[in-house]
Amino acid sequence: MSQYDPAVTEPYWQAAWDEAGLFTARRDPARPKYYVLEMFPYPSGRIHMGHVRNYTMGDVVARHKAASGYSVLHPMGWDAFGMPAENAAIERGGHPKDWTYQNIADMRGQMKPLGLSIDWSREFATCDPEYYGQQQALFLDMLADGLVYRKNAVVNWDPVDMTVLANEQVIDGKGWRSGAAVERRELTQWFFRISAYSGELLDALDGLKDWPEKVRLMQANWIGRSRGLQFAFTLSGAPEGFDRLEVYTTRPDTLMGASFAAISPDHPLAKHLERHDPAVASFVAECRRVGTSAEALETAPKMGMDTGIRVLHPFDNGWELPVYIANFILMDYGTGAIFGCPAHDQRDFEFATKYSLPIPPVFVAAGSDEGPMTEAFVPMKSEPVRYVRGFAGAEVQTGAEAVDAAITFCEANGVGHGVTNYRLRDWGLSRQRYWGCPIPVVHCDDCGVVPERHENLPVRLPDDVTFDKPGNPLDRHSTWGRVPCPACGKPARRETDTMDTFVDSSWYFARFTAPHAVTPTDAADADYWMNVDQYIGGVEHAILHLLYSRFFARAMHKTGHLPGKAIEPFNALFTQGMVTHEIYKTTDANGRPVYHLPEDVTEGRLQDGTVVEVIPSAKMSKSKKNVVDPMSIIAAFGADTARWFVMSDSPPERDVEWTASGAEAAFKHLSRVWRMADEASRAEGPAMPDDAALARASARAITDVTAGIEGFAFNKAVAALYAFSNAIQKSDAGPDARRDALKIMAQIMAPMVPHLAEEVWAMLGGQGMVSAARWPVADAGLLVEGDVTLPIQINGKRRAEISVPKDMPKDEIEKLALANEDVVRFLAGQPVKKLIVVPGRIINVVV
RNA sequence: GCCCGCGUGGUGGAAUGGUAGACACAGGGGACUUAAAAUCCCUCGGCCGCAGGGCCUUGCCGGUUCAAAUCCGGCCGCGGGCACCA
Secondary structure, eight states: OOSOOHHHHHHHHHHHHHHHTTTOOOOOTTSOEEEEEEOOOOOOSSOOHHHHHHHHHHHHHHHHHHHTTOEEEOOOOBOOOSHHHHHHHHHHOSOHHHHHHHHHHHHHHHHGGGOOOOOGGGOOBTTSHHHHHHHHHHHHHHHHTTSEEEEEEEEEEETTTTEEEOGGGEETTEETTTOOBOEEEEEEEEEEOGGGGHHHHHHGGGGOTBSOHHHHHHHHHHHOEEEEEEEEEEEESOOTTOOEEEEEESOGGGGGGOOEEEEOTTSHHHHHHHHHOHHHHHHHHHHHHSOSSHHHHHHSOOOEEEEEEEEEETTEEEEEEEEEEETTOOTTSTTSEEEEOGGGOHHHHHHHHHTTOOOOOSEEETTOOOOOOSSOOOOOTTSEEEESSOOSSOSEEEHHHHHHHHHHHHHHTTSOEEEEEESOOOEEOEEOOSSSOBOOEEEETTTEEEEOOGGGOOOOOOSOOOOSSSSOTTTTOSSTTEEEOTTTOSEEEEOOOEEOHHHHTTSHHHHTTSTTOSSSSOHHHHHHHOSBSEEEEEGGGTTHHHHHHHHHHHHHHHTTSSOGGGGSSBSBEEEEOOEEEEEEEEEOTTSOEEEEOGGGOBTTBOTTOOBOEEEEEEEOOTTTTOOOOHHHHHHHHOHHHHHHHHHSSSOTTSOEEOOHHHHHHHHHHHHHHHHHHHHHHHOOOOOOTTHHHHHHHHHHHHHHHHHHHHTTOHHHHHHHHHHHHHHHHHOOOOHHHHHHHHHHHHHHHTTTSHHHHHHHHHHTTOSSOGGGSOOOOOOHHHHSOSEEEEEEEETTEEEEEEEEETTOOHHHHHHHHHHOHHHHHHHTTOOOOEEEEETTTEEEEEO
């Protein structure tokens, strides 16, 4: 062969790796293990550049760890349940199952040419009955342990499609598909008791040192701990059975600023009134009409209705406050009831203004007096304020001090107790959808809700379903739902809801450790491989997927499916940036935008010469057509070029812009490396004086590339490899030294460009395959230069430099520096006030 | 509104207190070639100067330090997350 030809060499080496079984993960008690995992893909049918970047990062880590002596687990699978498969069936006919498995086959076919060091023997899809059957087993164990339960919940209900919609699927109060006005409906749904772990999930974030600070903060905010006081008002004029009203507040120090109490429309008291009072009923109905989406809540005006009921202030039984039903009170936070303090809460202020309620201030800014208020005064809790209606502690103190004092005072006086609350709510997992994991329970008229027996798992999805009508096909299946009650044997009905697809992805990492086990996990395998040492994926999963997985690790531990050490699923997390591309736009005759694929645009023009508008880089998306198909890059340049490009230039946590010129340049560089190896393999000649310098460059490269990979700075590893190849190219070293350097290059570039590395290694007579070779160690003796160049600053400005032996004593350096002719010229006889010598670094002369 | 991050040449970025701009893309010049491609060499932050060289420069203003892109304070701009959470 006379030139770099990845189309030939890449398939060759992939076959060689397969044949050698190089990537098959094996439990090896003699070696440390390393489990590296990239977030598994949804099988859309096509891989995109984001996949290439994500899996290449994981592959770099996996290959480097394998070369460094670790027993590596690097698996791949498919997050295969979900709505796109059903939507495809609805829109184009066919079956979700066929659509999904065909997509998996297509994507696997596109991923294999990337040459990833994946153990494909562990591959599974979450829609495999072998997988979701084990998930059902987990569900039953969690049910038995009280980690799953049923309750009524308010959801977005699409009356046309007859399904629950996620908040994201409600647009302007209408279903995204049907366009029907979405209703708030109360349904009985299954929930995971994730809130039982609120405190622990929050506290344990501190231990996740190798997670991005940003993700930990987002999770902490999401869990949302607050400390406050819960106490009961005595009710007056309330219906029979309602004599006390529990409320929760984080600002008990503002109790003397109370001007009303308010309850949620879903509060038991409101529901009671709703049944007996038509006015209340119509008001509550009005509140319900507004959706639960964030957008709907944001735009909804504050509404309230005086119930006529009164509460007595806990510190003054003669002080009565009106009780309102208010639309902005959430039933599932705190107690679903509050006391309103309009002076120090903006919502309460707006409410009080609207309904002409008093606004008594509790504190004022330190050093100022009471005055008329145009908005609520809400200072930072760390800011000292002067209390004019305080009841515990000093007159001037911070909000935080006042809250603590108020809780202590209230507890001592029998008014409630301190309580810690969390924003995190239980995870509703029921979906009225076909293409998901069936919830393995049966509804019996006599026995109620009965768990399916373990021996009847998996509860398989039926294949004979139709999608010609809206709603869940499982509901209208003629036979699937009819089963005997697992408890009494009488005819009963299967649960037809399926699980949220987030359940599938909450434990797949554990299943990879023993993908064929007849229980959810295998104790020995899980014990050896867990936890995932390095997890890599998009930051868009910072909260839901990563929090659910952390919950599942705990739930699986509690139910005996994970060993003790695996309380956290992912020891280290890396969130990678996107691959972006410019957008090319023209406008049609009607003024509508028309987008063009990058391959149709050359130097800013279409084929017919039309100039396109170039919009700066954005995430690759089909609708903007700014996509580059990895398969076309592999066809044109090979997988190594695609891998090299996505590792280059941008730090991995940031976005990287794909450019045609960059891809071409990557290919040119790899070709140059190939040529250097080709020439070196045939060169003859004696050793040369430059051999030692090249050996030093090799040591430098090993150090820098290793540091880049281990520090997740692949762009710096790539830069070090560029510098190394420049050094080899420019070197006047002899052929043996060049071959040695190039073999080291093959070893340290192998994680990024494994096929080319094998090729170079083979050309230069390397032993075996470079993918099986040990990671090279830099010779420490070569790293230290004999002489160092020290810049000399005068008053902080660089004016000269001297070259001195590395270990020259400080005082001699000082003498040399002051004797330097440039220094003498700049000093012009001025006396030196101070002389700073930082060994090996710099000299600064202060005058 | 609350929380967080970022700001360095034409571009992506490097340097986390010690020579700012490594490495690369784009640009400019040259060699080879009948020509092109490929390849190789030089140049490439701004201003002044024939040159040796000098001055300026990390969003803006100030501070700490012998020394600041880096640490501290304030401002401006961009991006992300959460959001009726009592």
